[in-house]
Amino acid sequence: MWCLLLPFSSRAQVPQTISGTVQTEAGMPLPGATVFFKGTYNGGSTNEEGQFQVKADFSKGPLALSVSFIGYETQTLTLNQPDNTLLVTLRPSAVLDQVVVAASRVEENIGQVPVTVEKISQRQVEQITTPDLVAGLARFKGIDVSSSSLLTTSFSTRGFNSSRSERVIQLSDYMDTQLPSLSSYFGNLLGTPVLDVASVEIVHGPASALYGANAFNGVLLTNSKDPFKDPGLTVRLRGGNRNLLDGQLRYAVKIGERVAFKIAGGATIADDFIADNQDATSTLIEAGNNPAGSNLGYDAVSRYGDLGNTFTTGALAGKTVFLPGYTEGELIAGDNKTRSYKIAPSLSVLLTNSIRATVDYKFTQANTTYQSASRYRFVNSGAHQGRVQLDGRNWFVRGFTTHDYSGGRDPQTNGSYNLGFLGAFLQTRLVPNTYAGAPGQPAQLPYAQNYFQVYAKNYGDRLAVNGQNADEAAAYARTEANRLAPQLQPGTADFDVARDQIIHNPTPGQGARLVLRSVLNEGSGQYTLNNSFADVTVGGAYRQFLLGSDGSLFEDTKDGDRIRNYEYGAYAQASKTLLDSHLKLAAAGRVDRFQNFGTAFSPRASAVYSLGTDKLQNFRASFSRAFRAPTQNDQYIKLDVGRAVLLGNVRNGFLGYTTALGSRLVTDPTILTPGRASELASYEYSGPALKLEEVNSYEVGYRAQFFKKLYVDVDYFYNSYNNFIATQNFIGNLDGSRPSTTQLGAGAGVRFQSPVLANGTANSTRIIQVAANVDQEVQSQGAGLTLSYAFAPALTVNGNYSYNALLTKTFKEGTQSFFNTPRHKFNLGVDGQALGRALSYNVNYRWVESFLYESTFATGTVPMAQTVDAQVGYTVKSLRTTLQVGATNVFDAPNLQVYGAPSYGRIGYFGLLFDIK
Known part of the structure; x- marks a missing residue:
């Protein structure tokens, strides 16, 4: 039907040409500026000389032409007839001129947003020095990042941080990017490819009233570039230490006036960080553990297979002896490469000037290490995601599906595995019996049993000879056990054979293979009605999980059906401006229904008052209630x-x-x-x-800008759980x-x-x-401050400070809060553009106070960290090429973010960015 209507529509209209030039106040052309008619998808972008040409239909009256460019104020021109001599001059924008959509799910000026929100521009995204986008967000106010390894990072705001991000949601064009098997986001693994990112918006605090359960502490929304507004070819190539190789690509093209295609993706490969924490595992995790260095052995954080045996009889009665175990590096066995591959094609078709249909697909695959209840080595793991969407000026309908995987299900293929299981099952391998004890013992014993028997015999014998010197007896017994009953040695043929068998064995209780094959299906829609009384937005969503792990993670079985789980909800929001648009009141509410937890209601009420004719000083206050469904x-x-x-x-x-x-x-x-x-x-x-x-x-807050140079944003929140x-x-x-x-x-x-x-x-x-x-009320509070002063385009000084505190100090026995957040942290930075915007640079210093980190894998203190990130870029305009040099953690300072994971060390690189419009 649409195929019949489109040709008719094109004949009925008489498109006319409009052209002109976009420039700065200094008269310099602005290539890549977007030129579009408001309320439609009709438009284009400027060429290298800042020139544009678009076509329009004036049969229905005047048109509003919107001209925008990153870092400049958007200009809107009302046109009554065609004009081919337009000259549009853009002025540098104030921070409060930014438009965001994440906070209220509709476009609004950032100054009148009712909650704390951070918008990261395309230019700021390009300046992030970490290989993964999410890992570089720690320089912004109130954001904690937790890196399990070089490419596996999660984010959180307002406390209760973890390597899984289970209290926040991460969206790419409003599609959830979690791996459904793990309720985890793996950094930007399934997110928007970095060269296709138009902006990133981060909402701090509860947002369940509009986003549903688990938008509990925050929302991260990545907005991709529109192929209609931003066509062209962009390629980025980088190389650096740790054998880093990184290549990214984006290509977008308009096919006629109504069809646009884009494809984005890339590949990253480097030597991964390897955990090597030899501290004793907390007794909250390993009851009865010995202190580090004990001659009885001890369970170390980054050792696997160091199993313990508590003796109830004999000379060792009441004592626990631990096996030597294996380090993470030994178990990975030289496979320390981390890699990520991603491809994301997309096709958009304009059904009318204001209605668009989009079909897109993402494929991602990675080798990386992830920390949760154990350390997991993911091999050939990733996800497929497909979306169909129809959207108009004030509405959308979309559906998407995500399928995750962790390598092949066939045991003969390579796949992911649990390092804890690998270490443990290596200790069950049969070895020659060296125990000189009771007759009739089998010729072979599991290594662990062999070791403990040899240890116990030598401990008892030595103690009998030397009286009460238990520590000397333990040292002697450990030496003899390691000599007479050695564990399989890494690098030997026997070790390699055993390791290969275990990591390919998917049988629960026998092998370390991890199988992920879960599905997330979601359908949603939204409609916004603007009228003189109030702006009203309504929407709803249905979500279904189909969980599968072949019994390696969930209570499913290899040949059984996936576990089904669902949730659905509907929301509404109304906002009203009063007092000549100086006061904005808003209220929202959402009702969600869960398969396992019944019904919940999430309300939000807010008020924003703006001072001055330009509304450059804004006071905000809000109340929100949110719900978190268990992962x-x-x-x-x-x-x-x-x-x-x-x-x-x-x-x-x-x-x-x-x-x-x-x-x-x-x-x-x-x-x-x-x-x-x-x-x-x-x-x-x-x-x-x-x-x-x-x-x-x-929450209360104040956001203001003075003289378009000084930007201030301060907030305070109090949470009761x-x-x-x-x-x-x-x-x-x-x-x-x-x-x-x-x-x-x-x-x-x-x-x-x-x-x-x-x-x-x-x-x-x-x-x-x-x-x-927990049968008690839990309370937390926090505050944040951002200051930025633009001395000139070549120099902006910025800084931010964050405070977070868990007010509840005492929990029930055996309970861990997982607050995992420093009380104090801050960033100081400088950035700018010079030489006609050819030279760009940024430097950021980050300080984080030490804090207690709790998890089901390991609990301990994360030490204070100080890191410096820096990048310099120089653009050769005639070659459309930018030379880039940068580094994360320039001085390779200790930078532990997750207790039990490796420190995030220095990553330096040299790169080239090609950008052809």
Whole structure:
């Protein structure tokens, strides 16, 4: 039908030509400026001389021609008839002239945005020095980034940071870019290719009223370039230390007046950062761990397979001995390359001058390391995402689907694996029996059993000879165990064979293979009505998860169906300007329905008052309520990590005992006798199924600009959380029931950590870790300040400061808050353009206070960090080429962001940027 209408439409109209030139106040042409008729997709861009030519139809009356360029005020000209001598002069813009869409899902001036929002321009994006876009956002106010490795980064605002970003949402043209299996974003892995980024907007604080659950602490929205407005070819090539090679490309072209095509993507390869933290794992993670350097051995943060055995009899009774284990570098076995490939083609068709249809697709694949409950090596992993969208001036309808994967499902192909499992299962390999003990022992034993027996015998023998010198006996026993019962040595043929078998084995409990094959489907729509009474926006969305892991992560099975989960919601927002547009009032609300959690309502109310005729001083205040749905992992995980079994918690809850009972049983097993039942009952644990987490947030702020030179943005917030979601460890049965005294007695000998009891039977009583709601109110507060002063185009000095504090100090036993945010941090920077905009530069100094980092993998202190990033670019206009030199962490200072992950070291590069309009 459209094919029939389009030719008719083109015959009915009489397009006429409009042309002119766009320049600066100094008379310099502005190539690449966008020239479009407001309310339509009809327009184009200027050439190298700043000239443009567009066609228009005046049959329906005057037209509004909008002319814009990054860093300059947008000019709108009303045209009553064709004009081929237009001369448009653009003036440098004030920060408050920026238009944002993320805060209210409609275009609005940043000065009258009711919440704290940051807009990062295309030029600022191009100046980011990190290989991944998200990793470079730490220079902006209130943003925390957490890098698990060189290309795997998450972001957060206002506390409760993690390597998974489960309290924020990350969107690319409003499409969620998470990998559905992990509820994680992996930096910009599935986001907009960097050369196609028009701008990035970050909303700080709750935004569930418009975006639904999990827009809990913030929203990151990446806006891509419009192929109709920004055609041309851009290529960027970079090379640097760590064997960095990076190539990015974007090509966009208009095919006639109604069709536009673009393709963007790139490839990055470098030597990854490798974690090597040899500190002792916190006893919150590994109960009964020994201190670092102990001759009994100890569980180190970045060692895997350093399993512990608690002895209940003999000379070692009450002591825990740990295996030597393997480092991350040894297990990766030389495969330390990180790489990322991405391609994103898109086709847009104008059905009318104001209605557009878009079909696009993204494919991404990466080798990287990710930290969650363990460290995971992702090999040939990534996602496919496809979208169909129809949008007009004030409405849209879209649907998209995301399919993630982690290498081939066929065990013969390469795929992703769990480093913790790899280290542990290497210790179960059969080795010759070196234990000179009781007769009848088999010729071969699992390495771990062999080691512990040799250790125990030599410890006992040495202690008998030297009396009470336990430490000397432990040192002697460790030396002898390493000599007589050595573990498989990295680099040997036996090690390589065993490693290869384990990382390709997808069988839960036997191999380390991680299989991801989940799907996220979403459909949404929105309509905005502007009238004299109020501007009203309504919309809705439906989201479906289909979770699949072949039993390697979720409670699904290899041959079973994917786990289904859904949520849907609808929202409405109304805004009204009063007092000659100096006061803007807005209210929004959203109702969401969840398969596992019922219905929730998220409201937001706000007011913005602007002073002065130019409205350059703006005071804002808002109240928001948001809900966080537990991640798909929190709902359906089933993962035995040895020290604990991680289980989903959406059914009937769990009964059990606190982990303190485990330590008590080592020294006092008689507590299990009937006569001490009341004392045993004091250790009981009872946890219901998960509920939605709720935050009530109050925010005030002030945003202003003076003389178009000094920009100020300050904010303060206070958050109060109910049903706060944290992790809870307890001793329980895998079916959720409370263990009997018999089960407690049988499991105490292995501290409830081994899946198998001493008699060889399966151990159903384990340390269990679940996501659970904390039965107390949790409170936090924070503030932020941004200052920027433009002395001249060649010099702008900027800085920002952020304060975050967790007001709640005491949590229930066994609970971790995962606040993971420094109390104080700041940035100081300078940037500018000179020599007729041919030379550009920026330098940024970042300081972050030390803070406690908690996770299910590791808990410890992240030390204070000071880093410097810098970049210089020089454009040779005749060659349309920019030479770039830059570096992240110029002085290679310690820069740990996630406890248990590697420090993010120096990455320097030299590059060329080709930009042909």
